[in-house]
Amino acid sequence: MSLQYVGLKDINGPLVALEGVSGVAYDEIARLRLNDGTERIGRVVELEGDKAILQIFEGTNGISLENTRTIFSGKPLEIALAPEMLGRVFNGAGKPIDGLGPVFPEKMGDVNGQALNPVARQYPRNYIHTGISSIDALMTLIRGQKLPIFSGSGLSHNKLAVQIVKQAKLTGEGSANTMFAKSTPKGGTDAANIGSTGDFAIVFAAMGVQNDVANYFRRSFEETGASERVCMFLNLSSDPIIERLLTPLCALTAAEYLAFEKNMHILVIMTDMTSYAEALREFSSSKGEIPGRKGYPGYLYSNLASLYERAGVVEGSTGSVTQIPILTMPNDDITHPIPDLTAYITEGQIVFDRDLDQRGVYPGLSVLLSLSRLMKDGIGEGYTRADHQAVANQLFAAYAKVQDARSLASVIGEEELSEADRAYMRFGRLFEDNFLNQGFDENRSMDETLDLGWDLLCTLPKNELDRIDEKLLDEKYDPARAARFL
């Protein structure tokens, strides 16, 4: 029989305090039963003597100092885990909200997770083909990587995320199928079906996103035939803010289970990390903690790391967790604490550029700011193509010079530029219009992408291509390749 504590000592924002408790464990979950019969879930965030402070996930609306009975569960927050989670929709705290009843648990999982032992990790090497030239060639996504998308309000990050999901395919292990063929048979997600559609699945965590956005993703997953392979955790912008802090924890716990115990390749999309960090700030300030930069708590880095580091490939399992967190940079400022700390933890970043986006380039990615740290080990001979690194280096270097030429041109005018600088100006335009720009339905193969890169490089004089080995250059360089652009 469990002990019930009647009433509360204190209510402050999402936090409540209880006095006279004993035997309570740090981080354990409590249920608060209100007099009207409803129930809320709280987590112990601080203990002092006989006083416990609880964070209430659903918010403290309607709670008074007297109308609650609190029961401590003795356990951290756990969610039910089973392969049948795929195709289901949950709220931020891991409760089903699609009306299909609870998931029958194969096991219960502690949402806090534990740190992966670095010795048990395997270094990620297999690349994921996205069919998007700029990503495949210049910021290659690797299985087991965490590669965030930095965007701003109004840019096409959601569209890009959907396109990645739609086109993503693994190569190298004979499985050259897209993650979700359109012909995927509709039906239940029984074990046989999982086997037949490959070992892919998506875990989607929405934190503080608008209803429309969540619907856009849901619709897109349906259109691509992926919805049975998607497990959604939705915390919409109207949902309680503390629940938002749990959303990625639940999603990643599900992802780890599916990847490391069921040997699936899981792509986790988390949007919007900015809302998550803001929820954390709100929580921290109501707890009365000393703020760090811009009011965010000092542990924002550790907290974000505890999410992002849950990506990877481990020994003893053939599955993987790949993360694509999406965040909107407040005021397009990449030095804001959220993108800044994120990029220090993640293995690179894909950054949107507002100017390009406004010029109608889709996806309007800022090539120079974007980076994939794991790319160097997952491309080249045996993975993509032997000349990949050389092409990528030269495209980066050339595009960096385009920026110099442009800033010079803005001062002295384009006519006054030297021959070489004018060639760079032209290269810049062609690169943006042909290489970066591609349709939402255009799926380019690696060869197409790299050859396109070569074609564009051939619009430059040969002696400007100083990042490419002489021999390779002689073999590939041919001014005629540039003809179709001129």
Next chain:
Amino acid sequence: MSNTIYSINGPVVKAADTKDFSMLEMVYVGSKRLIGEVIGVTDKFTTIQVYENTAGLKIGEPIESTGQPVCATLGPGIISNIFDGIERPLRDMTKLNGVFVAEGNALFSLDTEKKYDVTVTVKVGDKLKGGDFYCTCPETALITHKCMLPPNVNGEVTFAAPNGQYQVNDTIIKIKLEDGTEMPLTMVQKWPIKKARPIARRLPINRPLITGQRVIDTIIPIAKGGAAAIPGGFGTGKTMTQHQLAKWCDADIIVYIGCGERGNEMTQVLEEFSELIDPKSNRPLTDRTVLIANTSNMPVAAREASIYTGITLAEYYRDMGYHIAIMADSTSRWAEALREISGRLEEMPAEEGFPAYLPSRLSEFYERAGYVKNLNDTEGSVTIIGAVSPQGSDFSEPVTQNTKRFVRCFWALDKSLAYARHYPAIDWNQSYSEYIEDLSAYFNENVSPDFMDLRQEISNILQEETKLMEIVKLIGADVLPDDQKLAIETARVVRVGFLQQNAYHKDDTYVPLEKQMLMMKVIVSLYHKSLDALKVGVMLSDIMATGLFDKAVKIKYDIPNDKLGMFGDYLKEIDEKIGALSVSLGA
């Protein structure tokens, strides 16, 4: 009366009404016996930071005193191992707990089963003082481990085991202390991680740490026993630079501390270093490397400890007479751990929420570097290379600024260089080394008498370019006179051909000092010859048409490290081709 937990807030736990604990003492917290350290004592509360995840702890669980500070375990088996922040062996942990790091295991740091081939170097009756060696054993193919008396122990040997196979916890010798008690010594000793190991005296710093990276060795060198900081925003290549240094620098032992960084990076170091063969010894690099991995999602207090654990291990090997280089990646994460704990203690914050004692902690750490005479009369050194991750890539933030005060070598990584994929992205204008004067004698004596002069010429060319680029940005390059254009062209050769270095190219990843010097010689000679030619009226465009500049850029790939004789041909070709231009003009 037993002590119990009174309050829990994240990694900070308090005990009430007790006087049993002393500052910096190690304690076991709770029924899971989590490892913690006492960080504050008042008459009301004892404050403890816990090195493991505190979820599940309850009020009233016991806190157990150990009576000693948090110590590193020192003995054979450290090299080529991987530890967490409080020196628990991560490999053994996988055997126990699987792929995740679980709490509550006080695992012994070293392999207690393995037998080492021990040679005892003392005999009964020998008088030993702190730091003296008493036995040696091969630890890896590269490193001979030498067991020393703990620094504070003196006495006479009363027992010495014969040479043979021993495990680390076997008694090797016994000594009679001055007070008459007998003390058995195994191959293991403990040392508090927050206390520097004693030395006889510091020696002047005058030998470079040779890294094979041109921009470092030649332009901004670091000395053995020195301290350097590598600040840089995300994506500028801090980790890459540290990996390169760890692979190629001429230290005997590398201590690589992954402090609050990515798990995959540590895995990469583990994999890469076991595959990479050290050219000098033909052994994998792991034979000289210790890894300390406290990734960003591992407990924050252990992140704070990882830096101290790393430097204590380094000092221990220094005491054996080795040269150690420490890579700390990243010290900013360590500072953030300090901030986080400080915040939980509700201390008054200074700049940006960092505690006011941040500078003193940083200086304590960097001051543990040095080139020293050890207690046992050997010489050794500890070189610290700390990465700094400035918030928002802004070098004026507290960690970068305070670090700058305590290091004499500053390798600033620049975003715009990194965007242009100019690696290593060390910005030659912002970076500096105060060791240049200490080291100039070494370079001039051991590489070439004109080494420092060549270096100065190269620096001048770069400075000239920086000045000229201001003008070019405003009015374009076309209006400059030929001699200034020449400076810009030469600077391009320096930047692309010399400063840029390709870590993935077999010859370019490590370049011996001799080749660095010869490359400078070619560039400087090309510049001077061209300048002379301009003076007699040769057009710059004609000089450029000789292709000599493009050829100079590619020297790094075209001349293998073992065929430095080829440089003679290059110098001759420059003389001839540019000479011919002047002559044709005269005729």
